[in-house]
Amino acid sequence: MNEPKTTPKISQAMVEAYDEYTHLTLDRRSFMDKLTKLAGSGAAAAIIAPMLAANSARAAIVAADDKRLRTKDVVFSGPAGDIKGYRAKLADVSGKLPAVIIIHENRGLNDHIRDVARRIALEGFVALAPDLLSTAGGTPSDEEKARDMIGALDPNAAIAEGVATIEYLKKDNGTNGKVGVVGFCWGGGVVNDLAVNSPDLGAGVAYYGRQPKAEDVAKIKAPLLLHYAGLDTRINAGIDAYKKALDDNGKTYEIYVYDGANHAFNNDTSEARYDKKAADLAWTRTIAFFKKNLS
Structure with missing residues (x-):
């Protein structure tokens, strides 16, 4: 029986690393290296990175075809x-x-x-x-x-x-x-x-x-x-x-x-x-x- 997957916990240090990456001098590779260390594994970092970033697939609050x-x-x-x-x-x-x-x-x-x-x-x-x-x-x-x-x-x-x-x-x-x-x-x-x-x-x-x-x-x-x-x-x-x-x-x-x-x-x-x-x-x-x- 497979164990249920859990969402990795996102720490403030991870958020700050993402902010450094998107607004300051950290490049993508350095960001992922830093996130991997903070998350404890590359697999966890791969799950967390999209959660920190914006996800264009998330639903709009007001639909694009709203008749109003x-x-x-x-x-x-x-x-x-x-x-x-x-x-x-x-x-x-x-x-x-x-x-x-x-x-x-x-x-x-x-x-x-x-x-x-x-x-x-x-x-x-x-x-x-x-x-x-x-x-x-x-x-x-x-x-x-x-x-x-x-x-x-x-x-x-x-x-x-x-x-x-x-x-x-x-x-x-x-x-x-x-x-x-x-x-x-x-x-x-x-x-x-x-x-x-x-x-x-x-x-x-x-x-x-x-x-x-x-x-x-x-x-x-x-x-x-x-x-x-x-x-x-x-x-x-x-x-x-x-x-x-x-x-x-x-x-x-x-x-x-x-x-x-x-x-x-x-x-x-x-x-x-x-x-x-x-x-x-x-x-x-x-x-x-x-x-x-x-x-």
């Missing part, structure tokens, strides 16, 4: 060429709606981010998720290649394309001219950059995003909502300096740190790092924040 929505792929002009994106809005609303841009993680515009756009659209917004890898050829299906492409992007070019997306939605006949932006991981850092660089931004929500330089905070006009994961020591190292700069410059902001949650806690396709309690609370705060500032 109208969705479509769009193309609009950017400073260096066409920008592709995914747009969603309520099907039964004809009036002008506030708009929200969704900035993807370092995996590019994938099905999870499209799902997030649909979730936001159901809340009464015109949602647009741009592919900030458009001018580099677009988001590939291979997420490791996408990470490499994101790493090779000129940060200033990404900011310029984000600003162009804000301007595109601000002038769109289907919007009320007010545009917010929400971003996750790499995209959270882009949200902070857009707050610095776009006086037309109506509201910004950054999930565990890299902070801007303190000397640039004075340029921020938009109110900000900043979500951080309690266990995310890499990103959280910049919170105090950012908070001081926001306070010193009299900016409007809210900061929440979700105890016990890991970086990427909102991403429900990542089994090991998703934290439903933190994600649900942050989402409620995010939607309320946009409704307050964009309506």
Whole structure:
């Protein structure tokens, strides 16, 4: 009789090793070597690695063919060429709606981010998720290649394309001219950059995003909502300096740190790092924040 298989336990050290691999300098082979040592065997590491990563096969929270929505792929002009994106809005609303841009993680515009756009659209917004890898050829299906492409992007070019997306939605006949932006991981850092660089931004929500330089905070006009994961020591190292700069410059902001949650806690396709309690609370705060500032 076969013994029942058990799922290996995922430790915080394993999560941190994955974070080092996806955001810093650890390569795939070194990551797997480290994970094998932490897991105790190569077999256990092989089971754990996909649990740490995002799984594109996991079901969407809002189906792609949800009849409540109208969705479509769009193309609009950017400073260096066409920008592709995914747009969603309520099907039964004809009036002008506030708009929200969704900035993807370092995996590019994938099905999870499209799902997030649909979730936001159901809340009464015109949602647009741009592919900030458009001018580099677009988001590939291979997420490791996408990470490499994101790493090779000129940060200033990404900011310029984000600003162009804000301007595109601000002038769109289907919007009320007010545009917010929400971003996750790499995209959270882009949200902070857009707050610095776009006086037309109506509201910004950054999930565990890299902070801007303190000397640039004075340029921020938009109110900000900043979500951080309690266990995310890499990103959280910049919170105090950012908070001081926001306070010193009299900016409007809210900061929440979700105890016990890991970086990427909102991403429900990542089994090991998703934290439903933190994600649900942050989402409620995010939607309320946009409704307050964009309506």
